[in-house]
Amino acid sequence: MKNKEPFQTFFFLSTLLLLFISSAKGKCPPSFLCGNLGTMYFPYTDTKHPHCGLLVMHGCHDRDPDAIKTVKNKGEWFFITRDPNTNILVFRDDELRTLLLTRRCGVFGKNYTSLDTPSPFLSLHFKTATFFICNRTLNINPPSSAFYKSTICPDEDIFYVTSNVDDSFSYNSEELHGSYFEQCSMVRLPIRDPELVPNSNGSLFDYVSADIPVRTEVSNDCSSCHRVRGGQCQLDSQGKFLCIQEKTSRKMKIVVAATSAAGAMGILMVLACILRRYYCHKKNPTYIMIENFLKQHGHLSAKRYSYLEVKKMTNSFRNKLGQGGFGSVYKGRLQNGSLVAVKVLSKSKGDGEEFINEVASISMTSHVNIVSLLGFCLEGSKRFLIYEYMPNGSLEKFIYEEKDPLKLKLTLNCSTMYNIAIGVARGLEYLHKGCNTKILHFDIKPHNILLDEFFCPKISDFGLAKICPREKSIVSMMVARGTIGYIAPELFCRNFGGVSHKSDVYSYGMMVLEMLGARENNNRRVDFSSENYFPHWIYNHLESEQDLQFRCTKNQNDEEMVRKMTIVSLWCIQTDPSNRPAMTKVVEMMEGSISSVQIPPKSFLYSSSVPQYQSSDSS
Structure with missing residues (x-):
């Protein structure tokens, strides 16, 4: 069957060639298929017939339905899906979605007065709520019966009312802005359901929606032009409406035929290259x-x-x-x-x-x-x-600001970090003891921890892994493998002990310390010399019972979680592998009481030459 693969490729490309040559004449089709959105009609159109509608849907003919997008709003694309319950098209704002998922107050810096459209004959309607963002020091107190108040943002009070988008509400919003909230900023944001108005601080982020159900409205002149006369809506030189009926010229047909012939020659040349490369690689x-x-x-x-x-x-x-x-x-x-x-x-x-x-x-x-x-x-x-696919990507972008593509300074709260640390520990415990064979990962670091939509961690990238029998404790290793800053000392110097599953324990400990605050301390420009190497800095603060001042701590419960994660990590990075706990013990300590976890002896390496927050492959 494998020998038939080049010929299957040939027939596939031949079919594409026939479809290419028999392409449409140029007349506007009454409908078109657009990925998972199904059959679409005017005013929408696709990139093959951009002149046939008022709103072009990009990515309709791609394999990935998530690639379907349209309408640039302030330079950003909206990705399009369809609500299976209402059959309404939903415009998704990915930047707003990230802000909502991470509970960032930057949500209230966006403003949705309208969605931009490329056509003057088309308008898009959607449900919004009006929010007034006021500095808390102003002590704004409007009538409580008319407004809801939220204090989820640290320095601001947020007042809001709800309504569908209409002219009367827009006027009322401006009137309210001038009367009660003249010193506040006013924004509109898309919402899920105007009937479910939140009245508690914790649910406001769930009230705003990054998924915007959109209803289109076409002007009467344009609708008549398209439906009755089959024409296209345009403006003349004086800005007046003009309905142009489409005609396919003989010259256009000649251009299509010539282009098809050139495409056929190109496809045949590509096919010849594919066949040649296929048989050459068979000998690799x-x-x-x-x-x-x-x-x-x-x-x-x-x-x-x-x-x-x-x-x-x-x-x-x-x-x-x-x-x-x-x-x-x-x-x-x-x-x-x-x-x-x-x-x-x-x-x-x-x-x-x-x-x-x-x-x-x-x-x-x-x-x-x-x-x-x-x-x-x-x-x-x-x-x-x-x-x-892991929607939230790798853990590193929540630790290092420069890894965040949207520059939103994403952070995780202590509870989420704690659950991630326990999840990774359980994953490593499974690799070391739960499989039929023992699997040593040798490259545990934030980059290789992926997060699903609920921030559940999953260990990935097994390119440096080593499989060995469960009963075998020490494995042979010709060269060090891993990433600088996370490699256990025994991997690059056998005097420290044999290479085993305890090498993953060391990497895990360094990763959790990195999660907690290595980057935070780097931002403070701490010099990681032999005196200030990060684990030593932590250890000295723990011994003297000083506050670690990590970025996520907000209350006593957070401080206890951070302290427990820190102590367990210091156990994991002990220089002697025999002093490190197995991952089963790590899980037990992480899930147990803080009072049962003792501070380990001060026995771990430091280096003045390589700061531990830097990473580079040394496999």
Whole structure:
């Protein structure tokens, strides 16, 4: 069956060629298909016929339904979905969604008076609420019966009323702004349901919605032009309405035919290159080695995909999620609608060991805190790994501000960080004791901890992992593997002890310390010399019972959680591996009472040459 793959490619491209040559004549179609949105009608149109409607939907013909987008509002795209209950189109603002998920008061810095449209004949309507943001020192006290008040933001009082968008409410809002709130700022934000007005501080973020159900309204002149005469709505040179009826010229037909012929020649040339490369890669020794491994492990649960299938599911690798030393990661979607992350292994990285490690290791696991490998692709020099998609990305962007693409200074509260730390500990405990074989990860760091939509952590990136029998405690290692700042001392100097599962324990401890405040201390410009190396700084503060002053602590409960995480981490980074607890004990200490966790002896390394907040691969 594998020998038929080039010929399947040939027939696939031939079909595309026929479709290309028989492309439409240029007349506006009455409807068009747009991904998961289904059949769409005027005033919407697609990029193939941009002149046929008033609002162009981009990405209708892509494999990824999440790629469908339209209407730039202040330079940002809105992504489009359809509400399955009401069948109404929903415009999604990703930046507003991130602010709401992370409970940031920057939500109330946005203003939705309207949605921009490229056509003067089209308007978009949606439900909003009006918010008045007042400095708390002003002590604004409007009639309590008319307004709701929220104090969720530290320095501001937020007053709000609700209504659907209409002219009378807009006038009333301005009147209220001038009477009660003249020293406050006024914004409008989309809301979920005007009938469910929140009256408590904790629910206001859930009241505002980043998913905006939109109703379109076309002017009477334009609607008549399109429906009765089949024309297009335009403005003449004097700005007056003009209905133009479409005609396909003979010259246009000649251009379409010439373009089709040129496209046919291009496709045939590409096909010849594909066939040539296919047979050349069959002789590649790395390819042969990986194929032999896959034959010996035919029971693997992950599905094998062809390169064309990977290209379709990623929409030709259009939506890039990240970049690492291994290669790039792209967002994709399977045929069943599931979102995936597709990891592209670099051609110049390794000899196939990383690919084998990932496929072999993760295929043996099944745990809520281990990322799931759904598939892979091996075709010539192309190697891809297909994972479940994690909406909140990696943990590092919540630790390092420069990793945050939206520059929102995302932070996690203490409870969320505590749950992430416990989740990672349970995942490592499973790798060390819960599998049929022991799996040592050797690269635990914030970059390799992914977060789902509920911030549940999942360990990923098993490219440096090592599989060994459960009864074997010490493993042989020719070279150090891992990331500087997280590598256990025994990995680069055997005088410290043998390499074992305790090496992952060390990396885990350093990662939790990084979560708690390494970046915070870096921002304060602490010099991490031998005297101020971060674990020593923490240890000295714990011994003298000084306040650690970490960024997430807001109350006594937070302080206890942080103290417990800190003490457990110091146990994990003990220089002697035998003094570090196993991950089972780590979970026990993390879930237990703070009173039962004792401060460990001061026995851990420091370095004045490499600050621990820097990361660079040394595998």
